[in-house]
Amino acid sequence: MxxxxxxxxxxxxxxxxxxxxxxxxxxxxxxxxxxxxxxxxxxxxxxxxxxxxxxxxxxxxxxxxxxxxxxxxxxxxxxxxxxxxxxxxxxxxxxxxxxxxxxxQDQLLHLCGVYHLADGPEMIDRYVENLKIMKDTAPSFRDLQFVKDSPEDEKRAADLGPEWAKKHHLFDHFRNNRTNGFLDAGSGVxxxxxxxxxxxxxxxxxxxxxxxxxxxxxxxxxxxxxxxxxxxxxxxxxxxxxxxxxDIIIVACGPWSSSVVPEAHRSVEATMGTLMFIDVPSNRQDLRERFHPDNFPIWRFLEGEGDSAYEGGGFPITREGRLKFGFRARKFTNFQDHPKENKLRISTPRTKYSSEPINTVPLYGLQRMKRVIGGLFPELKEIGFTDSRLCWYTDSIDxxxxxxxxxxxxxxxxxxxxxxxxxxxxxxxxxxxxxxxxxxxxxxxxxxxKWRSVQEGKPCNGLEEGENGPREMSKLELAKRKCYKPLIYEALLTEEPITSRRFQVPYRELFVNLGYKDIDEFPSK
The missing domain is CATH 3.50.50.60 (FAD/NAD(P)-binding domain)
Structure with missing residues (x-):
């Protein structure tokens, strides 16, 4: 005991x-x-x-x-x-x-707000449920949440302060305002x-x-x-x-936990999300002011399902001028031999500081990030991504x-x-x-x-896939550093040939933002 x-x-x-x-x-x-x-x-x-x-x-x-x-x-x-x-x-x-x-002067939690966004004009079921449950269980916190495009909530946000009225409208331009969601003023970074x-x-x-x-x-x-x-x-x-x-050893090793406790490899798995950064130059005080947490919230965006899904977001700027963006719709794995257990392969983090360092990200995630982030923030396209990181998490089966x-x-x-x-x-x-x-x-x-493991024949958050699953890094093309710029269009050129028939209206807006009169002027691969 x-x-x-x-x-x-x-x-x-x-x-x-x-x-x-x-x-x-x-x-x-x-x-x-x-x-x-x-x-x-x-x-x-x-x-x-x-x-x-x-x-x-x-x-x-x-x-x-x-x-x-x-x-x-x-x-x-x-x-x-x-x-x-x-x-x-x-x-x-x-x-x-x-x-x-x-x-x-440091605030470990800055209540800059979190904007939950999704593709399409109608509120997605997840957000409807989130708001309802919050209203039923924590109504005072629900009072700090404002539905996008709601005149009533626009007024409530303004009553909280003029900065919240501005934040409530920050994403109106994105995809011709064909997005839904809510601003949560009780949350932050x-x-x-x-x-x-x-x-x-x-x-x-x-x-x-x-x-x-x-x-x-x-x-x-x-x-x-x-x-x-x-x-x-x-x-x-x-x-x-x-x-x-x-008397007691507590293993709190995050994504390396299975490397220490082999029995855990069917309970948790190291999975990787893609992080990209934009370092805003000090002479661009206009951008540093725009993305300051007093003026800009964290944002999250959901789009699509399956391989075409986007689940990611971004953060307000740091004191040093760094913007961070993340993508995790597909959580990648990296199977290697277990360091202690013979004939056991486990997903193992690979980072900038590993024995075999990695200084890039999967092209799969980068392409999707460039498309969404470039559409949201065309003012950043000339800077482009300046750095990257693989952030390794520890997924359980549920x-x-x-x-x-x-x-x-x-x-x-x-x-x-x-x-x-x-x-x-x-x-x-x-x-x-x-x-x-x-x-x-x-x-x-x-x-x-409690301790639990993968159940055969049951979906378990991807842990059931093992090394042969589609998320394994050895099967992926990694991005070259030159792919970090510009934000949108170079990524699209690495995919299938581009024709105007492949794009819907929202993409037409993005190409116009780059200076083309229409998508047909943009060269195919």
Whole structure:
């Protein structure tokens, strides 16, 4: 039985590891240690400084709208209160009291709004359901959501403030206003890297110990004792050859979780989303002002189904002038030999900092991003994409987290993973409920987060596909850097021959924006 007297080792210093450690330490646990191969004390969770976990990012979305998944909605709203409390604590701190690079001016959660958009003039069923459930379960939050093209909601947005009236109309031009959706003024953007730095700062104040960087913080193997009483994990060995013992080992390694716990490879899978960036020059203050979070929300856009689907979005500009865009309608995999288990192939992250680094993205995703983003923001076409990143997530079979004891280890090995692309927003609160699962105190999340695996013959979020599935990276064409510019049209030229008959009205508008009188003037392949 895990109690505050238990010695706890957490492998992984991202969102799941940090939140767990913080709530354990504040709950009376006296011996909690986090190990991570990234030197977060030095690299500060900066994705440009050797940090390649999903938590190490410049920003993440905060939203509370989850439709029928009211448990996630409630968890997000609970987290939101703490995010805003952290903002207040930081604002009231002196610079010397804050960890680098935080300043009292930083807002870890900036309520700039999130605009949920979809193709077509009629509100899609998902959005209708989201708004109805929010009205029924959290009406005060629903009051902060404004339906696009609704005169009544336009007035309500204006009553909230003139900036919200402007944000409500930001996407009217897109596809001749043949889009639907709603603006959520209660949501916004989190500063991901700085939020992790602050959470680590709170962990240190609560007594959590950190062992960071290679080789001392990098896991080599689990120390497993096989006796007549059953198999137990006694501790870990790090790459420097040192052994570290504990009563319970918590694996919070995100997309590398199956590399540590082979049994998890049918419960979670590393999948990759495409991130693209535009670095707006400092002399373009007009663009920096336009996309500032005070003037511009996060936006999400849904279109189509199957291989033609688009599910992605973008963020307001950072203080450094960087715009970030993401695409995840198809979540790619990268199967490799398991590092410890013979004859086992698992999807494994490949990043800029891997032994075989990758500095581009699949052309499949880039083509679709250029078409949508170029249509939304023709003023950015001359700059084009300037950088990219593969962001690796940890998908579970149903997008619910996997937070439970690993079967077969006599309650000595615990897994805390499965963020499924939506875990970051819960950083301030997740550990509260991880602690419950660790101490076997049932709550509403226990049946949702329990250990589970792929069921044969049943769709399981793509995990049933394996290496032969269509998302495997080895089957994909990767984009050349020259494909990053311009935003729309070069991508289309890499596909089938282009004729005017292949395009509907919305595309005609995009070509006109580039300076052609009509689509027929644009050259075919």
């Amino acid at each position: 895990t109690t505050p007297d238990s010695r706890v080792i957490i492998v992984g210093g991202g969102v799941f590891g940090l939140s767990t450690a913080l709530w354990l330490a504040r709950g009376g646990y006296k011996d909690v240690m986090i190990f991570d191969r990234c030197d977060f004390e030095k690299d500060l969770y900066n994705p440009s400084s050797n940090c390649d976990g999903a938590s190490a990012d410049i920003n993440k979305i905060f939203r509370a709208t989850y439709g029928q998944q009211t448990h996630s909605q409630d968890l997000a709203l609970e987290a939101r209160n703490i995010w805003l409390q952290w903002n207040k604590e930081i604002r009231q701190s002196s610079p010397s009291e804050l960890p680098e690079p935080l300043t009292p 989190t500063l991901a890297d700085k939020a992790c730095v602050y959470a680590r700062h709170l962990c240190l104040k609560a007594g959590v110990k950190f062992v960071l960087g290679r080789p001392k913080g990098e896991l080599e193997r689990l120390l497993i004792d096989q006796s007549s009483q059953g198999k137990r994990v006694q501790g870990i060995q790090t790459r420097d050859g040192q052994s570290h013992f504990a 997008n619910e987290f996997v937070i439970d004891y690993v079967p077969g280890y006599s309650d000595s090995l615990f897994i805390c993973t499965g963020g499924s692309g939506h875990g970051f927003k819960f950083l301030p609160i997740l550990g509260k409920y991880v602690k419950n699962q660790l101490e076997k105190t049932p709550d509403r999340f226990t049946p949702l987060w």
